[in-house]
Amino acid sequence: MKATIWHNPKCGTSRNTLGILQERDGVDVTVVEYLKEPPTREKLAQLYADAGISPSDGLRLRGTDAEERGLPGADADTILDAMVADPILIERPLVETEKGVRLCRPKEKVEEIL
Template identity: 50%
Template structure:
């Protein structure tokens, strides 16, 4: 059971795997949400963004070909958020929630601020 830690995780991502290991090495067993399978909701993303003090553009995977194809690099925040809900892979990872805060753990060392 989670002790207040959640990681929005992509098991195919090296950074995400490393962050998950760092959380466990710190003695926590997080809830692991494979967001590519579960998807996102608007309220969920809005809550995470607020907790991180970030905008949709801040967590957009700009190197993802789909972001370019959908014209998201210069799009308004609402359009980016809508696209993230439709295409979960557009969200940068991993996002970690803990009792001490929420971070986009990229680079992986950022997770140390909330462990």
């Protein structure tokens, strides 16, 4: 099985989720450090749609200026545009497999798509 993780190595939850993926037999993991290689707007919209969440559900508030920017109440297009322009606003980690996409907070959510 192939798995792609949009990863921030400075994040403990992201590191722990990556560890679960790497320890699982038969999982071929692609790691994308999304702060260095952010997803396109289209990819991000697809990930949220496949995860069954809205862009506002994937908005990182902690450690960002999202609230000051008025993003928590903004529409999906505004949030996606902000995330693409400033990927620190993307909550992590997002994991995609052939079984679906999950925002893996907590890390155990990754089990749902393995």
